[in-house]
Amino acid sequence: MEIAAVEARWLRAPIPEAGQHTSDFGRLRTFDAVLVTVRTKDGAEGFGEAKAAVGSAGDCASLVTTVERELGPALIGRDPRRITEAWERMYCGQRGELALDRGRSFPDVARRGPRIAAIGAVDTALWDLAGQAHRVPVVELLGGACRDAMPAYASGGWGGVDRIGDELGAFVERGFRAVKMRVGAMDQHVETSAVRTLAARAALGPDVELMVDSHGTFSLPEAKRFARMVESANLRWFEEPTPLDDVEAAAELRSSTDIPIAVGESLSTRFEFRDVLERRAADVLQPDVALVGGITEARRVAALAETAQVELAPHLWGSAVSYLAGLHVAFASPAARILEVSLGANPLLRELPEWPPTVEDGQVKVPEGPGLGFRPRAELVDEWTVPL
Numbered sequence: 001m002e003i004a005a006v007e008a009r010w011l012r013a014p015i016p017e018a019g020q021h022t023s024d025f026g027r028l029r030t031f032d033a034v035l036v037t038v039r040t041k042d043g044a045e046g047f048g049e050a051k052a053a054v055g056s057a058g059d060c061a062s063l064v065t066t067v068e069r070e071l072g073p074a075l076i077g078r079d080p081r082r083i084t085e086a087w088e089r090m091y092c093g094q095r096g097e098l099a100l101d102r103g104r105s106f107p108d109v110a111r112r113g114p115r116i117a118a119i120g121a122v123d124t125a126l127w128d129l130a131g132q133a134h135r136v137p138v139v140e141l142l143g144g145a146c147r148d149a150m151p152a153y154a155s156g157g158w159g160g161v162d163r164i165g166d167e168l169g170a171f172v173e174r175g176f177r178a179v180k181m182r183v184g185a186m187d188q189h190v191e192t193s194a195v196r197t198l199a200a201r202a203a204l205g206p207d208v209e210l211m212v213d214s215h216g217t218f219s220l221p222e223a224k225r226f227a228r229m230v231e232s233a234n235l236r237w238f239e240e241p242t243p244l245d246d247v248e249a250a251a252e253l254r255s256s257t258d259i260p261i262a263v264g265e266s267l268s269t270r271f272e273f274r275d276v277l278e279r280r281a282a283d284v285l286q287p288d289v290a291l292v293g294g295i296t297e298a299r300r301v302a303a304l305a306e307t308a309q310v311e312l313a314p315h316l317w318g319s320a321v322s323y324l325a326g327l328h329v330a331f332a333s334p335a336a337r338i339l340e341v342s343l344g345a346n347p348l349l350r351e352l353p354e355w356p357p358t359v360e361d362g363q364v365k366v367p368e369g370p371g372l373g374f375r376p377r378a379e380l381v382d383e384w385t386v387p388l
């Protein structure tokens with residue numbers, strides 16, 4: 001097998017007004033992602049995704065440039081099945097050869113953030129191709145599934161105190177036994193977040209699992225106060241409680257509460273997750289395949305979670321490509337027990353794929369390949385491509 005072309009497209013799918021929601025990221029009118037296609041000489045196509053934002057909308061122009069002008073040309077002619085080597089070469093840039101010779105990374109200066117997201121998109125496409133070449137789903141290349149199916153949690157929960165119970169209750173009616181709601185700066189006051197959370201618990205009853213996510217917008221004192229005020233809500237986890245640049249804040253919060261702390265959806269590479277674990281800042285690690293550095297890096301984070309004996313719960317808020325990629329990694333890890341399913345409007349998850357992902361009775365089945373098990377509908381790719 002030989003790589004013949006690496007293509008990147010910025011897809012921007014409009015969200016109909018009735019499906020738009022507002023959070024600390026503002027009103028979300030589009031869903032954006034970069035779809036990377038790696039083609040081989042014999043006509044096989046592997047798909048990967050990079051994102052410019054953890055929410056939904058974001059400007060993806062620089063990601064397209066990074067993939068098409070910097071990463072792609074260096075891969076032409078190489079064997080797509082040599083994935084780890086390709087990751088190291090992309091991470092180390094001009095010093096890739098030297099790094100492989102010495103057995104240590106000599107990373108490019110842009111070793112976190114968008115460049116890693118771009119590397120991850122190519123990496124995921126290579127895993128897809130490798131799975132297709134071996135005629136197995138990616139999860140089998142990762143050691144096979146630990147479970148036949150996993151429970152999913154419905155991710156949404158933006159409603160005010162009067163609406164939040166009904167909003168989350170509707171997810172339960174669709175079969176979910178776990179739900180996540182948003183709190184934090186979008187509520188103006190800590191008390192408002194706490195009252196909404198307690199209202200949600202009262203409406204759901206004791207048997208439905210409830211998580212909260214503040215997108216890193218509480219200060220440390222606010223997060224501590226919130227955690228104290230919602231002690232009776234028996235939260236499954238408190239996600240991104242404090243500012244993302246302050247790992248110590250999450251660690252201090254974690255030592256002051258028995259609510260499990262979840263972090264990681266915007267982190268780059270295993271190295272940032274290692275720092276989180278070394279500072280004992282998390283009970284749940286949430287790598288996003290489209291940001292952390294692809295399947296290669298997400299599975300390394302899974303190994304860290306398994307080593308530290310904490311939970312793995314990949315961030316699955318993206319197109320069907322990163323959703324499926326995260327699924328393959330999660331099913332291959334004993335540390336993953338629950339999967340995120342976005343209940344926000346997301347045309348890239350539900351309309352883009354030829355075979356849209358399904359949830360039955362709150363459960364997600366192990367993905368079937370070969371590869372990722374994804375093909376985009378070509379007419380939507382054309383319709384949603386942003387010209388650059």
Ligand SMILES: [Mg+2]
Pocket residue numbers: 213215239240265
């Ligand atoms: Mg989150």
